[in-house]
Amino acid sequence: MRRRTPVRTLALAAMLAVVATACTPTGPPEPSPTPSPSSTGDPAPTTAEPTEEPLAWGPTPTDVADAIGTAAAMTPEEVAGQVLLARYPGTDPAAAASTLSENHLAGLVLFSENVASVDQVAATGDAVQAAQAAAGRDWPAIFAVDNEGGLVQRLGAEAGDWTSFPSFMSAGAADDPDIVAAAAQAMALELRASGLNYDFAPDADVTVGLADVTIGLRSASSDPDRAARAVVAATQGFTAGGVVSSVKHFPGHGSLTVDSHQGLPVQDASAEELAARDLVPFAQAIDAGTPTVMLGHIAVEAWDPSLPASLSPEAYRVLREDLGFTGVAITDGLDMGALTQTWDSAQIAVMALQAGADLLLGPTDVPAAHAGIVAALADGSLSRERVDEAAGRVIALMRWQAAIAAAGRPVTTAEVGSAAPASLALSAAAITQVAGECGGALVGQSIHARGGSTADWDAFVAAAEAAGLDVVPLEQPADSEVRLLTGATPSGSADVAIVLDEPWLLTETDAPVRLATYGRTAQAFAAVAAVLTGAAPAPGSLPVEVSDLPATVC
Secondary structure, three states: OOOOOOOOOOHHHHHHHHHHOOOOOOOOOOOOOOOOEOOOOOEOOOOOOOOOOOOOOOOOHHHHHHHHHHHHOOOHHHHHHOOEEEOOOOOOHHHHHHHHHHHHOOEEEEOHHHOOOHHHHHHHHHHHHHHHHHOOOOOOOEEEEOEEEOOEEOOOOOOOOOOOOOOOHHHHHHOOHHHHHHHHHHHHHHHHHOOOOEEOOOEOOOOOHHHOOOOHHHOOOOOHHHHHHHHHHHHHHHHHOOOEEEEEEEOOOOOOOOOOOOOOOEEOOOHHHHHHOOOHHHHHHHHOOOOEEEEOOOEEOOOOOOOEHHHOHHHHHHHHHHOOOOOEEEEOOOOOHHHHOOOOHHHHHHHHHHHOOOEEEOOOOHHHHHHHHHHHHHHOOOOHHHHHHHHHHHHHHHHHHHHHHHHOOOOOHHHOOOOHHHHHHHHHHHOEEEEOOOOOOOOOOEEEEEEOOHHHHHHHHHHHHHOOOEEOOOOOOOOEEEEEEOOOOOOOOOOEEEEOOOHHHHHHOOOOEEEEOOOOOHHHHHHHHHHHOOOOOOOOOOOOOOOOOOOOOO
16 A cells, blocks of 8 residues: 655644644634654753654654663563553552552553542552553553443543543534534543543444444544544644644454454444455554554454454554654454463463554553563563663653643643533534425424433433423423433434434434434534534534435524
8 A cells, every 4th residue: 555645744743733723612722833752751942943853742752762761771571561551449549559669560441430529539649650650661651432422432521520522423424624623622631631532433334324333423424534534633622722632443343343342343344345444544643643543353364364453464554654654553442252172371461562562552451461461571472672662662651742732721620621622512513404494493492302221211201391491291292202212212203303323224214304313412412402502503414325315404
């Protein structure tokens, strides 16, 4: 595949300039351009003339070489830990710090069971960084989270005071880079205020729609270029917010019919088909400066049918040589069924590093993975140079993250919850009308509301009433019938049907007016209520093809 022209020197300055033009609810965006980090993680003096062109993702080649030198000075046990990310137990900050110190880990990953409150999560972040400093490291430990929006959102309104965001398909429906970047930046600022510095987002998979059993609303679009625009904008926003992002799941999970959590999906598309569809968002994100790429557990017949991409040397070769990626290659979770059905934790860790991975996410048995790496270094089956390279890239990444965070304005836990306007702006830009007359009120003053879960119904009613509508009991007459369509309540007649889940559910109703929201946050309900009353337009368009329906009627 032909290499795209890289956006090198101007990449980071351009991405921050894009975000600077967007209206954000969290204050001014991070300054531009982003400095190259020094070996201490402090921003380089702004008065100094640059002497070396940065790599697309931020650090200079010298920064990376220095970080590899740092890794090379470590013991085998230390360097083996610097390529591992692990889960940790419970909500006690001390337990998280202890987990980091054991096996000299590069960092930790927060899950829902690790969340009790904003202050508790922030205290965990402080404890983790204190343990990192106590180990004598001058770069931050990774404290990561899976926060895409929609269904994959560890820190949202349900977890505490954080802002919930709609699914990433909202970004494709809006197709507005400024709004998408502003939403990602607002999310990043809330995460950083909570002590997090790495987010496993955005999702760069190109969905195939109804046949896509795993990704669905997590994908921005079935159109590769439209998906790429959303991915690039979101990556820019995360960087502007001082948080590392990770485009995933290379080489693309959206066209597969097996969930890699359960088994090994096989991609039978040709190399040319992959280049024209699945790889497009990754290629464009790489050129725009994405710092990390997550490799999925997907066997690609055109590359290496015997191994998932996360363990395949050919997959890493395509990523590095064909697409020109110089940042950190991280695996998807190593505890997933696509791998664990065949190999144990030690085997998986060593195979991933041998193939070209830099950072290993969540082995099932972290001590066993660590011991396996140390043993492979000792017997020569894994070269010390390969592990130093991997650990060095991770160290350079986190020194860079420290620099971009330091270049931005300080944040505190008071920032948490402030991103609601950005979430609302994204949902308002995404609301899509595919049937009925648009431009005026779509319902009368009084409405019946049917469908959805109890939580969906309550949230919709609250938004409708806040917008001035009267939601009356079903036994009383009403001017209009409104039905919420979800995976659990996928069909039914009404005057207006509103789909909260995948937009192809819009074909399951005969309602004369049909809307898609791509999410069920309070802000998404507020946005659709404004459309119902005629107070706002429905500016979005379907980012996937839905049989017999137009992309928009507005």
